Amino acid sequence: MSGTSRRGFKRQKALEILTRLKRLYPDAICSLKYDTPVQLLVATILSAQCTDERVNKVTPALFDRFPDAAALAGADISEIETLVRSTGFYRNKAKNIQGACRAIVEKFGGQVPKQMEQLLELPGVARKTANVVLAHAYGINAGVTVDTHVKRLSYRLGLTSQTNPVKVERDLMPLLPQEDWENWSIRLIYHGRAVCAARKPACDRCILADLCPSVDRTVS
DNA sequence: ATCCCGAGGG
DNA sequence: CCCTCTGGAT
Numbered sequence: 001m002s003g004t005s006r007r008g009f010k011r012q013k014a015l016e017i018l019t020r021l022k023r024l025y026p027d028a029i030c031s032l033k034y035d036t037p038v039q040l041l042v043a044t045i046l047s048a049q050c051t052d053e054r055v056n057k058v059t060p061a062l063f064d065r066f067p068d069a070a071a072l073a074g075a076d077i078s079e080i081e082t083l084v085r086s087t088g089f090y091r092n093k094a095k096n097i098q099g100a101c102r103a104i105v106e107k108f109g110g111q112v113p114k115q116m117e118q119l120l121e122l123p124g125v126a127r128k129t130a131n132v133v134l135a136h137a138y139g140i141n142a143g144v145t146v147d148t149h150v151k152r153l154s155y156r157l158g159l160t161s162q163t164n165p166v167k168v169e170r171d172l173m174p175l176l177p178q179e180d181w182e183n184w185s186i187r188l189i190y191h192g193r194a195v196c197a198a199r200k201p202a203c204d205r206c207i208l209a210d211l212c213p214s215v216d217r218t219v220s
Numbered sequence: 221a222t223c224c225c226g227a228g229g230g
Numbered sequence: 231c232c233c234t235c236t237g238g239a240t
Contacts, residue, residue, distance in 0.1 A: 047226080048226035048235095051223095051224050051225085051238080052224085054237085054238070055225090086237060087238090089226085089234095089237080092227080092234095096227080123228090128225070147226080148224065148225070165226085197223090198223060199223070
């Protein structure tokens with residue numbers, strides 16, 4: 001089989017997966033709470049190795065105390081640390097939040113930049129965070145958000161053989177229409193939480209089981 | 221013990 | 231590639 005038709009097969013499969021997941025999760029949206037692009041950026045930095053539910057428990061108090069980039073840039077770092085502590089990695093996260101906000105104030109007029117390259121200059125921001133902010137704050141589909149769920153499900157479904165998230169993203173982008181890139185990530189995240197869990201995937205009630213090479217077909 | 225919408229450094 | 235950063239939930 002040629003590389004072109006193998007990709008065609010995977011593309012067909014990816015589109016079928018997306019169609020089914022759109023039906024299963026018709027109202028899937030970004031589950032982080034925020035009012036502004038800066039707040040979404042901060043919430044996304046906090047979401048590293050942490051559930052969104054936990055992030056949403058700390059951000060109301062954080063944004064009440066420090067509502068924008070200027071406030072976070074001028075904050076006492078230890079106060080940020082205290083407010084975000086329960087999300088884990090709290091010293092790095094506080095430092096990155098403040099560092100990113102200072103750069104936003106000094107270089108970008110207090111607004112989150114809309115260019116991928118500029119976002120990647122911010123401390124604590126790599127492609128995953130940049131993709132989330134661009135897609136949900138600005139409606140810009142610069143890439144495919146690859147978090148732990150998107151990586152795991154894309155691998156299990158046989159759409160990538162990579163484990164490095166940047167390589168997973170490169171494999172996924174040509175398989176999906178650009179306008180569906182964030183739809184893909186959001187639905188896979190929902191499905192990863194509800195069905196295709198890391199430890200005990202519920203293959204017996206998965207609507208993608210017939211398409212999935214990783215499904216446990218053994219009968220007990 | 222393992223995982224959660226990661227990123228940076230070696 | 232590897233390791234570290236960190237707390238909470240299961």
